[in-house]
Amino acid sequence: MKVLSQLKIAVGGLRTHKSRSALTILGIVIGIMAIIMVMAIGKGAEDLILDQIRGMGSRTMSVEPGRMPEGLGDVYDIFTESLGGKEVEAIKNRNNVRGDNRVAPFVGLMETVSHENEKMRTQIHGASELWMEILTISPEEGQMFTDADVKQIARVAVIGSEVRKELFGESDAIGQKIKIKGQNFKVVAILPPTGVMMMMNIDDLIILPYTTAQKILLGISHYHAILVEAETEELVPLIAEDIKKTIRELHSITDPSQDDFKVGTMDEAMEIISGVTSALTILLTAVAAISLVVGGIGIMNIMLVSVTERTREIGLRKAIGATKTDIITQFLLESVILTIFGGILGILVGAGFTWLTGFAIREFGGFVSWKFYFPISAVFLGVGVAATIGLIFGLYPASQAAKKSPIEALRYE
Amino acid sequence: MTIIRAKNIKKTYNHETLPLEVLKGLTFDIEEGEFVAIMGPSGSGKSTLLHIIGFLDQQTSGTCHFNGKGMDDYTEDEIAHIRNKDMGFVFQAFNLLPRTNVYDNVKLPLIYSDRPEKEWHDLIMKAIKAVGLEHRVKHETSQLSGGEKQRVAIARALVNDARVIFADEPTGNLDSKSGSMIMKTLQELNQKHGYTIILITHETYTAEHAQRIIKIIDGQIKSDRKVRKRHDANHGFKK
Structure with missing residues (x-):
């Protein structure tokens, strides 16, 4: 048939x-x-x-306080205050960690920001120029704050495009003041519309010098993370090991399972x-x-x-x-x-x-x-x-x- | 030439309570070109006999040869091929495909044949014309009268140029006028075109259209007599 x-x-x-x-x-x-x-x-x-x-770059590593929790009762260990100024200095020291690396502390918080009658709740990053370089973003308007601003705990802010729209509408934002936790900050730069990067909506972001965010907004002396950009990609695993060794010595930790910090590389994350x-x-x-x-x-x-x-x-x-x-x-x-x-x-x-x-x-x-x-x-x-x-x-x-x-x-x- | 040879055919149905012997040793021959009526009352075993000689069912004992060979001599596929090529069936309940038109119903046997598709249309139209339904070609079977439905079934039996047409109570569901037309059509097919017709009926006046009547009562042949002179026509429409 x-x-x-x-x-x-x-x-x-x-x-x-x-x-x-x-x-x-x-x-x-x-x-x-x-x-x-x-x-x-x-x-x-x-x-x-x-x-x-990958956008963070294969040379970027992050050192974060706490360790991966091993159970429900272990959760407190994640939020430790184990990373501060001396850890940053130790990592910067070439005797401890090989290579000509760039190191920058980082703090983050959620806070309400206002300008005159406009308000919005958004994410605030306390960072440095290195953070902007890792994000590969340059301001659309104005100038990024400098290391001098970081040192001086300057009250300056870089804002995302959505923050500008919400707080200032169509009017000029550069040089204007925004208020966070009752403190005034001068807008020095505006970021271009970027969307989501590294799982963060850049347009909703406010970036301050990390010292400003740490001392003025949070009133703390520790950091939420230390970002390290390795000299070369090949050195990343060795540098990660150096960092671990350095902080363990600093914190007198002999057993790696008792680490009060973790070092993450992009390869591991991926x-x-x-x-x-x-x-x-x-x-x-x-x-x-x-x-x-x-x-x-x-x-x-x-x-x-x-x-x-x-x-x-x-x-x-x-x-x-x-x-x-x-x-x-x-x-x-x-x-x-x-x-x-x-x-x-x-x-x-x-x-x-x-x-x-x-x-x-x-x-x-x-x-x-x-x-x-x-x-x-x-x-x-x-x-x-x-x-x-x-x-x-x-x-x-x-x-x-x-x-x-x-x-x-x-x-x- | 003998086309069907039945020898001591017995058929027993194994029911749960008692075995039921329907055919009790029937012996007869049917020659090619004959019009034979197998007649008997309901339950006499005439339909069972038709199914056995039409290779649709198998006897319990005895032999039944079609064209010199029994059912056991063929494979299942060969039997299907014989049913397709040499046999045509007309059933009391018409058994047409629902929601299908006359043309496609008549075409059905050709689908299972080895005939090239380009020949199909002519064969279908010839068969439809032979039963006088050319004006109903595209009508669905649900739009036809009982007599017309049975004529479609006859056309379907003819389309592949079968040698033997087995008609199982073809007028059983029809009024007397339609029944008489169907019988005339069968008679014509036998007399003018040489088809061998084996008709099952319980009606005497229907059986009288045949040349020979085999009467069965209670699974046995009571009489086998010729009632008309045989017409020797060449088989098929093409000749």
Whole structure:
């Protein structure tokens, strides 16, 4: 029997029950769509996060107080005051840490900022010029504060584009005063609209000299982090070890498991993030695969109903010369056509939703560097998985149909 | 030439309570070109006999040969091929595909045949014309009368140029006028075009259209007599 005729019969069978066929493929559409979306958005998110981390530069390291908690009771250890001026000086000392490195302390806080009647709550970074270089941003207007400002605990501020918009509207902001915790700060520079970088919305940021943020706003003598830019990328692992050794000596720690600080390199961060996103993608793909299996069982169920409903037709076809293979092929083709159609639809809908999700993330989430990622392998995977599901779940109903004796099938009421 | 040879055919259905012997040793031959009516009351086993000689069912014992060979001599696929190429079936309940037009219903046997697709249209139209339904080609079967539905079934039996047409109570669901038209069509197919017709009926006046009547009662042949002279026509429409 000709393949084309088989196809026509199968399509005819499906067209006879349009709404049933449509509902049957819905399960496959959702399953394939879910897989496509998980793959595409998972990859997009991984790329975005890695790009953000990579944006900090492969030479950048951060030394942070506390250590990774080992349980719920351990949580206090994260917020220690273990990093201060002497740790910064020790790291700067070339006798302790090799290479001509740049070192800058960092503090951060959330605070309400106001200008006249306008107010907003936002993130404040106490940093230095090095922080701006790591972020690779230069002011759009005005001049960045200098190391002299840091030394003098100057009340100067660099503000993000959104902060400027919220507090000043269209009017000029340079030279104007903003108020944080009752203290006045002079706006010396405005950052260009940048969006999210390193998982921070730069547009909502206010950057002050770290000494100013530390002494005036927080009233503390420790830092929230020490940023280190290694002389060369190759030296990063050695420098990280030097820093650990130096601080341990300074804090008289002999057992590394008792460290009250942690040193993070970009490679480590990327490895961790990559591992986490891959694991999440696998998990979500597994969930999506379950929905595909449910869709497949739906197909099997419908095909079994169809076989029972068309028992007399099967009997007739056998009586006029259809072989077992012809009947199996007809019913298998019906389920494979359903699933392939569902697969293609799932790919298209999945691609559409992936694009929409990406659009929403870019437009409303501020992640301007989010890329629409749609792997071509997903198309083959989608159609392949769908066709396989059609074959597997269609085989049992098809073989049930083929087994029927023509005369018993013709007598079926 | 003998096309069907049945020898001591027995058929027993194994029911849960008691085995039911439906056919109790039937022996007869059918020659090519004959119009034979197998007649008997309900439950006499005539339909079971038709299914056995039409290779749709298998006897419990005895032999049944079609064209010199029994069902056991063929593989399942070969039997399907014989049913497709040499046999045509007309059922009491028409058994047409629902939501399908006359043309596609008649086409059905060709889908399973080795005939090239380019020949299909002519064969379908010839078969439809033979039963006088050319004005109904594109109509769905639900739009047809009972008599027309049965004529579609006959056209479907003819389309692949079958040698034998098995008609199982073809007038059973029809009024007398439509039934008589169907019988005339079958008679014409036999007399003018040489088709071998095996008709199952419980009605005497329907059986009288045949040349030979085999009467079955209680699974046994009660009589086998020729009632008309046989017409020797060449088989098929093409000749």
